[in-house]
Amino acid sequence: MARWEPNTRARLVTAAVDLFAEQGYDATTVSEIAERAGGLTKMTFFRHFADKREVLFAGQEIHRRLLADAIAAAPAEATPLEATSAGLEALTGTFTDERREFSARLLAVVAGNSELQERAAYKRATLAGAITAALHERGVPDPAAGLAAELGVGAFYRAFERWASSASQETLTDVTRQAFAELRTALATLG
């Protein structure tokens, strides 16, 4: 059993997003997800996730940690935005091109359900909180830390939507760099 575990988790996530996209989030049961993931049981599902909603946010903890660790590891002389940028590079580096189509389906499922939108807003706030806390550790005070965090997650989510729906071969890292640069430019136009 143990050697199947990492794979099991990923299979459950893929099966869930497929089923949600095909037949709707509300209409899909945990048993169906487990079955689609290769004849698994509900019990196996619940060893990995608290409920069917959490499957869609399986990455939250690892995303949080990627951001925090990379911001902590940024050079001492990095500015708040440069350290945030280092966090975004680490996070986006894990999104390989084969996740693109999956990401588009995940975004569509979330967009179609207000409960999932709430959960997504919470994930966004959690990631912003992780960036803020990591910048505090570097001595960046409030409200600058929170502001850099908002710019960072803002760039990431804008880029993620663009990347997921794009046919180009650009990586999420490249698209996020552009989005971050656009936000920085836009700052000058706010008045």
Place this chain on the structure above:
Amino acid sequence: MARWEPNTRARLVTAAVDLFAEQGYDATTVSEIAERAGGLTKMTFFRHFADKREVLFAGQEIHRRLLADAIAAAPAEATPLEATSAGLEALTGTFTDERREFSARLLAVVAGNSELQERAAYKRATLAGAITAALHERGVPDPAAGLAAELGVGAFYRAFERWASSASQETLTDVTRQAFAELRTALATLG
């Protein structure tokens, strides 16, 4: 019945926050809230709110509209941040000093429950979306509109927490003006 309606809604909100603070959110039933609000029935409760959670976010729609209307009404020459600021003045102007203690209890209830934190993150995103849309109407492009909106809700929420827990007589409008000014100053330190 009809002439009681506005009052009924406010009484249900107050009763709910009181009970959640006293005995916990999970332990409180809709029947108890209705009873505490002056011997009302569950049925009356459900004429006003979809469930007990929504009582805590009763202001969302009116807050959204206050922001949107004031941003639309700002002078044509107002910059994106000035228009956002006009929205915040309209929103915060509705928070009278007698709401301060109530607001502190509401924040404590939300902070103690992850389901409520999710819902609060969604309300925040909804208000940011309202500001963004109102700025789009004024011809402010993306990502500047979204950025101004994040600065605006960031200032509002920082100020709201500060105001709710403060013993001073400063209005929420004043505290929000300060928070907004602090955010603008911090922008220059991001590097």
